[in-house]
Amino acid sequence: MARIAIIGAGMAGLSALQLLAAQGHEVTVFDKSRGSGGRMATKKVGDASWDMGAQFIRAHSAAFTAQLQQWQHYGWVEEWNMTPWIADAKGLHPSPDTVLRYVGMPRMTGLSRSLLEPAAAFIASTRIVSASRGASTGQWSLSCDDGKTFGPFDGLLINTPPQQAIPLLSAAPQLAAQCEQVDMLPCWTLLLTLPEAMNCAADAVFVKQGPVSWIARNSSKPGRDKKQAWVIQASHEWSRQQIDAPRELVQQELLSAFFAALQQPQQQPDTQWLHRWLYAIPANSLTLGALSDIGQQLVVCGDWCHSPSLEGAWLSGQQAARTLLTTLPNTAEEPL
Ligand SMILES: Cc1cc2nc3c(=O)[nH]c(=O)nc-3n(C[C@H](O)[C@H](O)[C@H](O)COP(=O)(O)OP(=O)(O)OC[C@H]3O[C@@H](n4cnc5c(N)ncnc54)[C@H](O)[C@@H]3O)c2cc1C
Incomplete structure (x- = not known):
């Protein structure tokens, strides 16, 4: 069993969570917001509530x-x-x-809450500001904006919009450069x-x-x-x-x-x-599905890696999880 961190509880991160947890890994999910869902957000004011981001889900694949x-x-x-x-x-x-x-x-957000269930922990209201990998241990540690640190983790999955992923990718400048294109x-x-x-x-x-x-x-x-x-x-x-x-x-x-x-x-x-x-x-998704640095057990996903919708985010999360599974010690990807 590996310990994995997911930064971002949007559809892509939650999609990846399902596959990683199903393989027996211990997954901790972080989000800067109070709840899960990201752009699949719900807003409540007094008695009223609205789906403030994504309006509906449709499937092509x-x-x-x-x-x-x-x-x-x-x-x-x-x-x-x-x-x-x-x-x-x-x-x-x-x-x-x-x-x-x-x-x-x-x-x-009812859907995102259900999808969050397999997480070992959900650490909300926590903005991760840096991710570093120990040269000798090969494990990740994360720091948040109030100075707290989390880890060690064997694998890291980043599910944030590209502009918010860049500061987290100092260990993988080639991936940060791809984020800049979006x-x-x-x-x-x-x-x-x-x-x-x-x-x-x-x-x-x-x-x-x-x-x-x-x-x-x-x-x-x-x-x-x-x-x-x-x-x-x-x-x-x-x-x-x-x-x-x-x-x-x-x-x-x-x-x-x-x-x-x-x-x-x-x-x-x-x-x-x-x-x-x-x-x-x-405006322009990368269409790669997900970004990865296999040697560092690092993957990046989101709609912007695939296509601009909840479906694109879900597919990106699936691809990122499958890639990460192939890199983890003692874990062979099984047909899912
Ligand atoms: C107004 C609007 C309407 C839309 N309508 C539709 C629609 O009808 N149908 C449809 O299919 N799609 C729609 N979309 C698009 C859809 O919402 C997105 O494609 C999808 O939700 C993206 O999911 P994601 O996981 O890639 O990213 P996100 O949902 O953006 O998730 C990223 C998460 O990362 C967190 N995060 C960011 N930085 C950090 C950090 N440093 N530390 C910790 N957490 C961090 C964020 O809080 C967020 O929860 C709409 C989007 C918007 C905004």
Whole structure:
């Protein structure tokens, strides 16, 4: 049995955790946030809650399709049965498709919590600032921002956005250089509840013009509170242009665009929360699947190593874990 550290409890790290723990390894997961899930985040303000990052999960590959079916069987995800709408120059109109969309239950972070179960320990609210490998021991130790150290670990898996991985890769400058090639796009996100329920048939809207690109009625997802709660995401292009704009201005523009897209009269929300995702999705994923330095028992994963989605993150985590398994002492990769 090896001791392994995972930095980052996003979908990729949690995907890797399943394989590593299933092989009997002792895995400790670190995250700088209070909970797990990363960009699969849920935000709670008072009684209201919203899926603040990833909105739904869909599968293209056979492997992830099978994984989603298993999670559905466990009750960790459910299908979000909705008809997408489009808001464009022609107005607001339904645009039915046959895509199967799933959501974590009873919120997106419900899925990440279930996936965290095989961890030997989850060390939250802990930002790892450096990772070093003893030249003689060949083992990793980690330091966090309050000076505490953790280790030793036989293997290290880094699952952070590329910009946050670079400072952790001083032992592997060739991997840090690959991280530098990835451009992550921002996304301003506005969450709100309204005092008066809107009479609007659309639960999810792809918006093709103006600052907003996506609107979802969070309360239309299975397992969510039935009080109308809305998620409004700005386009990446607009978010980048407005990256340092005053928050009040961003909030006002997104609010106006939201009512305009849904063709509804404006009303003052009773709860609002504005979040700026600096690293929302990769503009250019590396498509390698995962980065590795086999000699140092070091792997790096995330959507930006594969493709910009939860599926891409999951596949990247699987690849990283398989690579790490081949490097660990007394561990032969078995067919999984
Ligand atoms: C607004 C938005 C909407 C999206 N919509 C969808 C969607 O509908 N469907 C879809 O499939 N995908 C969507 N995505 C993309 C999807 O969320 C990501 O592809 C996926 O969650 C990435 O997972 P990951 O494991 O690669 O990284 P992350 O989820 O970013 O996980 C990285 C983790 O590392 C932690 N971390 C970072 N640095 C440190 C450190 N130094 N020490 C400790 N911990 C650290 C972070 O806190 C985080 O938890 C969306 C993303 C955003 C932001």
